[in-house]
Amino acid sequence: MxxxxxxxxxxxIRKTYVMGDVEVQAVRxxxxxxxxxxxxxxxxxxxxxxxxxxxILGCLxxxxxxxxxxxxxxxxxxxxxxxxxxxxxxxxFVFQGFNLLPRTSAIENVELPMLYGRxxxxxxxxxxxxxxxxxxxxxGDRIHHEPKQLSGGQQQRVAIARALANDPALLLAxxxxxxxDTQTSVEIMGLFQELNSRGITVVMVxxxxxxxxxxxxxxxxxDGCIIRDEVVARRLDAAQELGQLREARQMxxxxx
Amino acid sequence: xxxxxxxxxxGRALRRNKLRSLLTMxxxxxxxxxxxxxxxxxxxxxxxxQAQIDSLGRNVILIFSGSVSRGGAxxxxxxxxxxxxxxxxxxxxxxxxxxxxxxxxxxxxxVIFGNQNWYTMAMGEGGNYLQIRQWPLSRGDMFGDQxxxxxxxxxxxxxxxTEQLFGExxxxxxxxxxxxxxxxxxxxxxxxxNSVRGEDQDDIVxxxxxxxxxxxxxxxxxxxxxxxxxDTGQLSATQEQITSLMxxxxxxxxxxxxxxxxxxxxxxxxxxxETSRIMTVLLGAIASVSLVVGGIGIMNIMLVSVTERTRExxxxxxxxxxxxxxxxxxxxxxxxxxxxxxxxxIALGVASSKLVAIRMGWPTLTSFSSAVIAFLFSAAVGxxxxxxxxxxxxxxxxxxxxxxx
Numbered sequence: 001m002x003x004x005x006x007x008x009x010x011x012x013i014r015k016t017y018v019m020g021d022v023e024v025q026a027v028r029x030x031x032x033x034x035x036x037x038x039x040x041x042x043x044x045x046x047x048x049x050x051x052x053x054x055x056i057l058g059c060l061x062x063x064x065x066x067x068x069x070x071x072x073x074x075x076x077x078x079x080x081x082x083x084x085x086x087x088x089x090x091x092x093f094v095f096q097g098f099n100l101l102p103r104t105s106a107i108e109n110v111e112l113p114m115l116y117g118r119x120x121x122x123x124x125x126x127x128x129x130x131x132x133x134x135x136x137x138x139x140g141d142r143i144h145h146e147p148k149q150l151s152g153g154q155q156q157r158v159a160i161a162r163a164l165a166n167d168p169a170l171l172l173a174x175x176x177x178x179x180x181d182t183q184t185s186v187e188i189m190g191l192f193q194e195l196n197s198r199g200i201t202v203v204m205v206x207x208x209x210x211x212x213x214x215x216x217x218x219x220x221x222x223d224g225c226i227i228r229d230e231v232v233a234r235r236l237d238a239a240q241e242l243g244q245l246r247e248a249r250q251m252x253x254x255x256x
Numbered sequence: 257x258x259x260x261x262x263x264x265x266x267g268r269a270l271r272r273n274k275l276r277s278l279l280t281m282x283x284x285x286x287x288x289x290x291x292x293x294x295x296x297x298x299x300x301x302x303x304x305x306q307a308q309i310d311s312l313g314r315n316v317i318l319i320f321s322g323s324v325s326r327g328g329a330x331x332x333x334x335x336x337x338x339x340x341x342x343x344x345x346x347x348x349x350x351x352x353x354x355x356x357x358x359x360x361x362x363x364x365x366x367v368i369f370g371n372q373n374w375y376t377m378a379m380g381e382g383g384n385y386l387q388i389r390q391w392p393l394s395r396g397d398m399f400g401d402q403x404x405x406x407x408x409x410x411x412x413x414x415x416x417x418t419e420q421l422f423g424e425x426x427x428x429x430x431x432x433x434x435x436x437x438x439x440x441x442x443x444x445x446x447x448x449x450n451s452v453r454g455e456d457q458d459d460i461v462x463x464x465x466x467x468x469x470x471x472x473x474x475x476x477x478x479x480x481x482x483x484x485x486x487d488t489g490q491l492s493a494t495q496e497q498i499t500s501l502m503x504x505x506x507x508x509x510x511x512x513x514x515x516x517x518x519x520x521x522x523x524x525x526x527x528x529x530e531t532s533r534i535m536t537v538l539l540g541a542i543a544s545v546s547l548v549v550g551g552i553g554i555m556n557i558m559l560v561s562v563t564e565r566t567r568e569x570x571x572x573x574x575x576x577x578x579x580x581x582x583x584x585x586x587x588x589x590x591x592x593x594x595x596x597x598x599x600x601x602i603a604l605g606v607a608s609s610k611l612v613a614i615r616m617g618w619p620t621l622t623s624f625s626s627a628v629i630a631f632l633f634s635a636a637v638g639x640x641x642x643x644x645x646x647x648x649x650x651x652x653x654x655x656x657x658x659x660x661x
Contacts, residue, residue, distance in 0.1 A: 060574065060654050081578045088576020099571045099658065103272040113575040115261045123264070162575070 092163025190238030283550030284597030292605025298536025380468025570657025590642020598634030
């Protein structure tokens with residue numbers, strides 16, 4: 001598979017929810033291709049359908065109509081268990097609320113996807129791999145910390161390490177910076193950009209235009225349809241932004 | 257997904273909630289301990305009853321002279337004194353399954369030695385009585401047939417009588433007065449303890465039945481006869497043969513009531529065993545209720561736990577846990593809790609049975625099988641009461657579960 005082959009290919013995806021007598025059309029015919037190595041920010045106001053899109057992309061839900069190819073495989077008709085396997089092997093999730101298991105060390109949180117996998121890794125191999133993933137997100141020295149001993153940014157890093165544990169084709173982030181301050185948000189974006197530069201495809205839902213500018217491509221939805229799909233013209237570089245933030249803080253300290 | 261992984265997942269989940277795990281286990285611990293303790297007490301009581309029945313002798317058949325009614329008022333067993341020594345002899349001679357037979361006569365008497373006296377039961381028996389009762393001597397000898405034929409004034413006394421008359425001294429060779437007749441003590445019986453009815457079996461003076469009937473009582477009729485069947489399998493057949501022989505000898509025909517009663521050791525054992533068996537079942541039933549309550553406790557806490565851990569379930573599903581993996585995890589958690597609880601309960605139950613035995617003096621008997629049954633039962637409780645919450649967890653929708661606050 002060449003890098004130009006799409007990781008994600010959506011063909012006329014529709015999602016309709018039936019609530020009593022009312023039918024709600026959350027997604028109304030979305031066709032979208034995301035290539036390997038892309039970094040897409042999925043934007044839109046609340047209720048514009050991007051949450052439903054996220055659930056479908058993440059194989060947590062099935063489209064009512066249309067076809068969804070993930071890594072060349074049609075996953076739109078799979079059952080509950082088959083979808084669970086796809087989630088386990090091909091998708092890494094990062095959530096707004098981190099969603100780590102409480103009272104569980106960082107390394108055990110990262111091991112979680114491997115416990116449910118089909119691979120034949122031994123317990124110590126799983127542990128090594130989890131430690132490497134934590135090292136990659138810069139938490140190599142905090143592998144035995146529990147979530148409540150970690151800051152929000154660190155918890156999100158643990159969640160990212162967990163998402164990477166099974167070496168997925170796609171990293172799916174649902175408002176990953178929603179609960180974080182500006183500095184930490186930029187740091188997390190820096191991590192995404194770094195992972196993306198190593199070839200991991202990233203799709204991220206966000207409401208914040210500033211955050212979306214760290215992506216390569218912005219897809220904007222409204223009322224269940226894509227209304228804009230464009231390459232980010234002046235893409236922000238997280239390392240550069242962090243430098244500027246630091247300078248600004250130093251200035252603030254010097255000039256009260 | 258490997259089974260070992262499920263155990264690891266469940267183990268981690270249980271360790272995360274140590275207090276809750278302990279509290280959940282407590283119900284099972286108490287339930288199993290209660291079952292083990294009550295069953296031990298019941299089994300101990302049964303063993304004691306069995307020992308008492310065995311103390312009767314081996315393959316013993318008892319023949320009592322029957323009750324007669326005079327003017328509508330019926331006397332008790334033995335009131336009619338219908339049996340004779342000749343009956344006893346006839347049973348020994350004519351019933352093929354009988355190994356030994358002895359007349360059995362009793363009368364309460366005062367015994368005197370020196371300045372000590374004691375009121376006890378004089379028992380007139382044959383020379384083979386101790387063989388029938390499987391009763392060893394602690395000192396001296398038993399009287400023999402020659403003593404019986406001669407109505408000899410010899411006695412073998414029980415431990416209680418020794419204590420009362422001689423204290424720590426050796427009674428053999430001493431002369432005691434039974435009623436007003438001097439008897440030479442030639443032997444002492446080994447201690448036998450209480451009978452099924454709670455009587456002190458050591459509080460007796462054993463003398464030849466001829467001596468008792470002629471020298472003390474002045475009677476020719478017997479209160480009872482004790483016989484020993486050759487073999488346990490033949491016990492009831494022998495009982496029937498004795499009955500028909502006695503009816504024939506006493507000229508009882510057709511549908512007329514017997515003037516005697518024949519009972520075997522088995523029948524006595526059944527009556528006595530029944531009481532303790534009912535007690536064991538009753539106690540066990542009460543204890544089982546606590547085990548079931550413990551199981552419901554597990555279900556209750558697992559249900560709360562499933563609701564409380566909705567988000568956790570959502571996270572697990574998002575990273576690829578299938579429904580059956582979640583089901584298995586919660587089931588393994590429930591079973592682990594109930595098994596650990598079961599093991600602790602067995603330990604506590606064994607300890608408390610020992611405590612009951614020591615502090616209250618009750619005989620207890622903890623059997624390996626009761627521990628195994630309690631253990632298996634507690635595991636079954638885990639499966640049974642863990643399944644519903646586990647299934648509920650496994651059927652959750654991952655999107656809903658992730659959104660749960």
